[in-house]
Amino acid sequence: MIPAMRAAILAVGSELLGTDRLDTNSLRLTEVLEGHGVELVGKAVVGDGEAAIAAEVRRMAALADLVLVTGGLGPTADDVTREAVAEALGRGLRHDPEILAGIEARFRRYGLRMPAVNRRQAQVLDGAVLMANPRGTAPGLRLDLGGDRAVFLFPGVPVELEAMIASDLVPWLAARSAGRGRERAVLKVASLPESTVEERIAPAYGEFGRERISILARPGEILLQFWAEGTAEERRRSLAAVARRLRDLVGPAVFTGRLDEDLAGAVGEALRARGETLATAESCTGGWLGQRITAVPGSSAWFQGGVVSYADRVKEELLGVPAELLAAHGAVSEPVARAMACGVRRRLGATWGLAVTGIAGPAGGSADKPVGTVHLALAGPGEGDEAVSHRGVRFPGDRERVRWMSTQLALEMLRRRLLGLAATEDGERPAAALAPGSAG
Amino acid sequence: MIPAMRAAILAVGSELLGTDRLDTNSLRLTEVLEGHGVELVGKAVVGDGEAAIAAEVRRMAALADLVLVTGGLGPTADDVTREAVAEALGRGLRHDPEILAGIEARFRRYGLRMPAVNRRQAQVLDGAVLMANPRGTAPGLRLDLGGDRAVFLFPGVPVELEAMIASDLVPWLAARSAGRGRERAVLKVASLPESTVEERIAPAYGEFGRERISILARPGEILLQFWAEGTAEERRRSLAAVARRLRDLVGPAVFTGRLDEDLAGAVGEALRARGETLATAESCTGGWLGQRITAVPGSSAWFQGGVVSYADRVKEELLGVPAELLAAHGAVSEPVARAMACGVRRRLGATWGLAVTGIAGPAGGSADKPVGTVHLALAGPGEGDEAVSHRGVRFPGDRERVRWMSTQLALEMLRRRLLGLAATEDGERPAAALAPGSAG
Numbered sequence: 001m002i003p004a005m006r007a008a009i010l011a012v013g014s015e016l017l018g019t020d021r022l023d024t025n026s027l028r029l030t031e032v033l034e035g036h037g038v039e040l041v042g043k044a045v046v047g048d049g050e051a052a053i054a055a056e057v058r059r060m061a062a063l064a065d066l067v068l069v070t071g072g073l074g075p076t077a078d079d080v081t082r083e084a085v086a087e088a089l090g091r092g093l094r095h096d097p098e099i100l101a102g103i104e105a106r107f108r109r110y111g112l113r114m115p116a117v118n119r120r121q122a123q124v125l126d127g128a129v130l131m132a133n134p135r136g137t138a139p140g141l142r143l144d145l146g147g148d149r150a151v152f153l154f155p156g157v158p159v160e161l162e163a164m165i166a167s168d169l170v171p172w173l174a175a176r177s178a179g180r181g182r183e184r185a186v187l188k189v190a191s192l193p194e195s196t197v198e199e200r201i202a203p204a205y206g207e208f209g210r211e212r213i214s215i216l217a218r219p220g221e222i223l224l225q226f227w228a229e230g231t232a233e234e235r236r237r238s239l240a241a242v243a244r245r246l247r248d249l250v251g252p253a254v255f256t257g258r259l260d261e262d263l264a265g266a267v268g269e270a271l272r273a274r275g276e277t278l279a280t281a282e283s284c285t286g287g288w289l290g291q292r293i294t295a296v297p298g299s300s301a302w303f304q305g306g307v308v309s310y311a312d313r314v315k316e317e318l319l320g321v322p323a324e325l326l327a328a329h330g331a332v333s334e335p336v337a338r339a340m341a342c343g344v345r346r347r348l349g350a351t352w353g354l355a356v357t358g359i360a361g362p363a364g365g366s367a368d369k370p371v372g373t374v375h376l377a378l379a380g381p382g383e384g385d386e387a388v389s390h391r392g393v394r395f396p397g398d399r400e401r402v403r404w405m406s407t408q409l410a411l412e413m414l415r416r417r418l419l420g421l422a423a424t425e426d427g428e429r430p431a432a433a434l435a436p437g438s439a440g
Numbered sequence: 441m442i443p444a445m446r447a448a449i450l451a452v453g454s455e456l457l458g459t460d461r462l463d464t465n466s467l468r469l470t471e472v473l474e475g476h477g478v479e480l481v482g483k484a485v486v487g488d489g490e491a492a493i494a495a496e497v498r499r500m501a502a503l504a505d506l507v508l509v510t511g512g513l514g515p516t517a518d519d520v521t522r523e524a525v526a527e528a529l530g531r532g533l534r535h536d537p538e539i540l541a542g543i544e545a546r547f548r549r550y551g552l553r554m555p556a557v558n559r560r561q562a563q564v565l566d567g568a569v570l571m572a573n574p575r576g577t578a579p580g581l582r583l584d585l586g587g588d589r590a591v592f593l594f595p596g597v598p599v600e601l602e603a604m605i606a607s608d609l610v611p612w613l614a615a616r617s618a619g620r621g622r623e624r625a626v627l628k629v630a631s632l633p634e635s636t637v638e639e640r641i642a643p644a645y646g647e648f649g650r651e652r653i654s655i656l657a658r659p660g661e662i663l664l665q666f667w668a669e670g671t672a673e674e675r676r677r678s679l680a681a682v683a684r685r686l687r688d689l690v691g692p693a694v695f696t697g698r699l700d701e702d703l704a705g706a707v708g709e710a711l712r713a714r715g716e717t718l719a720t721a722e723s724c725t726g727g728w729l730g731q732r733i734t735a736v737p738g739s740s741a742w743f744q745g746g747v748v749s750y751a752d753r754v755k756e757e758l759l760g761v762p763a764e765l766l767a768a769h770g771a772v773s774e775p776v777a778r779a780m781a782c783g784v785r786r787r788l789g790a791t792w793g794l795a796v797t798g799i800a801g802p803a804g805g806s807a808d809k810p811v812g813t814v815h816l817a818l819a820g821p822g823e824g825d826e827a828v829s830h831r832g833v834r835f836p837g838d839r840e841r842v843r844w845m846s847t848q849l850a851l852e853m854l855r856r857r858l859l860g861l862a863a864t865e866d867g868e869r870p871a872a873a874l875a876p877g878s879a880g
Contacts, residue, residue, distance in 0.1 A: 287727030287733075
């Protein structure tokens with residue numbers, strides 16, 4: 001944690017001003033700054049014009065202690081970051097024979113002659129400290145402006161930037177933070193609307209500070225984020241305390257504390273712990289449920305496979321859904337969902353059979369069963385031969401969202417049953433995304 | 441097309457300086473500017489500080505003719521864009537009773553009393569033109585700076601911004617462009633490496649201008665983009681001419697000219713035109729192929745369904761793959777891929793059966809069959825009973841990439857067979873992503 005240090009990030013490159021290429025370098029640098037508790041006060045993208053770059057560097061140097069510039073260090077005529085920064089900060093530029101020798105040597109290693117244009121990359125700002133570039137030709141430059149103020153010039157190529165973050169930026173920040181930093185932890189919540197989560201965690205705002213906890217709503221999932229500052233040990237203890245309290249407040253709708261784990265991963269862990277297996281029967285999701293499950297490495301230990309029963313004939317022949325059931329209720333109905341779940345469970349010999357059938361749109365809806373109507377069923381061990389549970393819902397949104405929400409709710413149904421939880425929670429309101437179909 | 445008009449975009453909001461929330465408004469505004477041939481010279485994000493916003497607006501107004509600002513028009517204390525812009529441009533701020541009445545009326549319509557904080561949203565910069573906000577409380581503001589120079593202040597909420605783009609920004613730009621604009625068209629190419637596409641289209645650079653055509657490589661796909669300027673009619677004719685020439689040069693590896701169509705959509709169109717159907721058998725892709733196919737609206741007309749045969753027992757029981765074949769060659773092998781394709785085709789009664797089996801990693805690889813080894817097979821009508829084609833490949837990359845590339849190559853195998861093309865092209869080099877498994 002570097003108290004009161006402020007930073008700004010500038011990405012140079014006309015190609016970053018279109019709609020196809022995003023400036024991802026600034027996100028990576030933001031992450032590094034956050035890890036050291038440095039406040040980001042602004043970021044910008046400018047094209048390859050020298051005057052525009054110079055104006056922006058000047059503004060940022062006035063605004064922030066630390067200015068991180070990426071891009072424009074290449075060999076071609078439109079790479080003018082060095083010149084622009086020299087102008088902005090009133091520094092001279094000189095040619096460095098040692099750097100030139102290094103660039104020439106790099107070309108020789110690949111059996112090439114250095115093109116004349118690359119000579120430009122050997123230019124150095126007066127007083128600059130060089131940052132080696134093991135993955136490219138242009139060295140980075142660091143200019144100390146006195147006190148803890150500095151300007152870093154990095155290449156725009158992500159792998160080259162990454163090397164210099166590790167070799168130069170992180171040590172520079174660490175020397176100023178004395179092991180203190182800022183760290184984030186997360187909890188993920190399924191099946192509850194944002195307002196319910198907000199209500200439940202309200203006491204934690206008072207206990208830990210409003211600014212230390214945030215809620216981010218994503219389709220079918222809420223991300224709770226919280227931060228701690230201090231030494232590594234202080235951060236660890238503080239984050240554990242907040243996580244414990246939030247889990248208490250939210251309850252078992254929290255399905256993971258790992259940012260890289262989704263609901264399929266959480267379901268997989270529960271199945272693996274119980275030595276049980278899963279099979280899926282998908283209609284409207286068309287394989288998406290299977291795709292999410294098999295995205296989890298090692299899922300072959302608990303996932304048997306599934307049937308994508310898009311056509312009714314496939315429901316009959318591969319899942320054993322009776323033709324009369326399809327005729328009487330239609331493919332999108334509770335009885336058919338139940339028959340699909342039981343069918344796939346038996347045919348594939350799995351502990352659990354999970355089925356989804358619905359109308360994803362844009363066509364295919366009716367007054368009776370509008371677009372967004374989805375029936376889900378879960379067959380598994382229970383009294384007698386097997387126990388089947390069902391949920392009928394209606395999701396708002398377009399085809400992609402209806403399909404996504406269907407996979408999310410199917411996985412959550414299974415997770416709740418595996419953990420012995422009630423199928424729904426009080427906080428799930430009929431007006432929310434997971435509204436019962438009958439309410440539609 | 442507005443000759444020589446330069447624009448800059450500023451997004452205001454501390455929440456946009458983290459790593460979780462991106463400034464997507466600037467991409468949307470960039471698109472609108474591109475459509476009118478306005479050059480974007482810079483974009484930036486600043487937090488909610490008045491001085492920082494003012495400094496950036498001043499810099500942008502010096503750099504650009506048109507400055508588009510989003511965010512910071514809300515009712516709370518940290519919404520200071522109005523004040524900052526007043527300061528930057530030396531304008532006064534006054535309270536507008538008419539706007540206030542409008543905001544109060546909006547609250548009344550929802551049966552609410554206007555909170556006192558919302559009074560701030562009725563402040564107007566001297567000389568500003570109001571932009572109505574049908575979807576929120578804060579009106580937008582336009583300040584004319586003389587000539588064709590202006591500053592627009594938009595709300596940061598995307599739906600509110602969208603309404604003002606349509607009602608105010610586009611008409612303002614259109615009045616200055618006299619129907620002239622800039623437009624993009626695309627072609628998508630499958631199964632060829634970037635360098636081969638680059639080689640093939642080289643003549644078009646000379647004929648139409650290097651700066652009018654660009655190549656963007658994405659996993660398993662190349663996006664060719666090209667631009668035209670002028671009136672609607674001029675653009676249409678020019679884009680059609682470039683598209684025709686590029687299709688000639690690249691050949692049938694071009695699978696679509698629609699930005700919103702992927703390979704699954706192109707395959708679907710070909711199947712629909714022939715009145716044929718498809719069934720899939722997936723192992724390592726786990727349903728992703730089915731997910732992509734069913735993401736195409738109306739795919740039920742040509743997609744029967746599929747089997748996700750993750751476990752070997754499912755390959756035997758649902759697809760009829762002989763146990764001896766699995767024992768002799770392993771699940772990831774040419775004979776098993778062929779048996780899966782034939783099995784799913786017969787069981788589901790489809791014209792075509794498409795099968796994928798492979799090792800996606802991170803575990804499961806061996807010296808003989810390293811991670812990335814994938815076998816694909818396509819069964820369909822042919823001499824005698826049926827004809828089955830096969831491809832064995834090895835993809836580089838992680839689990840997600842191997843799986844994605846498998847779905848892409850499977851769809852391309854089918855597309856080429858449907859169009860009567862050779863299974864592979866000369867330009868596909870063994871060293872590229874689609875290397876034969878034997879070369880690994």
